[in-house]
Amino acid sequence: MNTLQLSIYAMALGLCAFTGLLAWRASFRNRYFLVFMTLLVLMLGCDWLMHHPSTPLKNLWLVILMASALLVGPCALLLANSVGNADLHINWRSHAVLVIAAWLLLTPLATSIHFGTEFVNAAAPVTKAYAFFIHTGMSLTVGLFLLQTLWVLRTCYALLQRRNVQNKWLFSELADPGLNLLRILVLAIVINAVVSIAKVLYCALLDGVYMPINIVISGIHLLMAIFLASSYISLVVGAQGKAEAIRQTLFKPEAHPTTQSDTTASKNFEPSSNSNNKTTAELTGKQQALLKQIKAAMDVEHLYKKPSLSLRDLCDHLNESPHNISQVINESDLGNFYDMVNSRRVALASQLLQQNPQRTVLDIAFDCGFNSKSSFNSVFKRYTGVTPSQYRA
Structure with missing residues (x-):
């Protein structure tokens, strides 16, 4: 012993x-x-x-x-x-x-x-x-x-x-x-x-x-x-x-000067909810230009297909600061980085599942930027309510 x-x-x-x-x-x-x-x-x-x-x-x-x-x-x-x-x-x-x-x-x-x-x-x-x-x-x-x-x-x-x-x-x-x-x-x-x-x-x-x-x-x-x-x-x-x-x-302290209690902090943490999102017209000229760049990177260059894409990758791609890009994403109709990327991945996957019945679900998942079948199933069901296999059936 x-x-x-x-x-x-x-x-x-x-x-x-x-x-x-x-x-x-x-x-x-x-x-x-x-x-x-x-x-x-x-x-x-x-x-x-x-x-x-x-x-x-x-x-x-x-x-x-x-x-x-x-x-x-x-x-x-x-x-x-x-x-x-x-x-x-x-x-x-x-x-x-x-x-x-x-x-x-x-x-x-x-x-x-x-x-x-x-x-x-x-x-x-x-x-x-x-x-x-x-x-x-x-x-x-x-x-x-x-x-x-x-x-x-x-x-x-x-x-x-x-x-x-x-x-x-x-x-x-x-x-x-x-x-x-x-x-x-x-x-x-x-x-x-x-x-x-x-x-x-x-x-x-x-x-x-x-x-x-x-x-x-x-x-x-x-x-x-x-x-x-x-x-x-x-x-x-x-x-x-x-x-x-x-x-x-x-997320440093200066970015959130309001002190919150232990019980309410988790509820009030998001600085911008959907109801506070600005329309494109309400954004400044610089913010509108950056928003166009972000959407071009997503919808034209299909950056969302990159596996494990992060805000850091988008910042490096556009040569912009994380603060500016995060602010534009969260104050626009894009919602947040996670939804911006995965909503596009799911939309593409939905098309590929219908147009390519001979391809496996895993191949389509990799083409859309997912790292594994489990993560693909989880995200796809979150946005559509069904799994990829059920969607194809």
């Missing part, structure tokens, strides 16, 4: 160091990932020390473990907010009050710390009344932890919605490493809550059967670290760098 757990701990530590180095060198604000990974490794280490038979100060490791678990949520919010480039208004004072209150409730447990290798000090056992006081404090801490988890998940959901909206402005496909990272982050918060509560319950009720349980918990922590690390690496390196640079340019 010890060798296996030490190996898991070493792997998690290596992941933390590698992804932490990437986070520190990243050009955008994801250094919170280093803190988040460090917290995971710290909790894993405390878990190992707490359950190792010959390790003293059991209650100390339990206090540190519970105190660290309360920091995972706020740290996850910092990371999610920076990944989404959403600058969502978060009431940090309320989060701080909740964390401090939970830490104070751990004070009775902290007073029971001793150098023995068991949770209970056999040499100087506490009274039943004080033991009840300790367990009550731990239970209330768990309650506050659950409240914090629900609060954080609600805010992360708003951030997920914002990221989805941003992607429709930037990409012709909604697959996005940053969105995957946010989803896995939400999953990590849920797993952290379940595992942390399980640890407290096992310490209180099942201290004698820790061996297989502890290995499972360590493995879950490692898997969580692996998924988070792989998603983060996909976001930081490769072709995503340029896309994230554009995202920061378009």
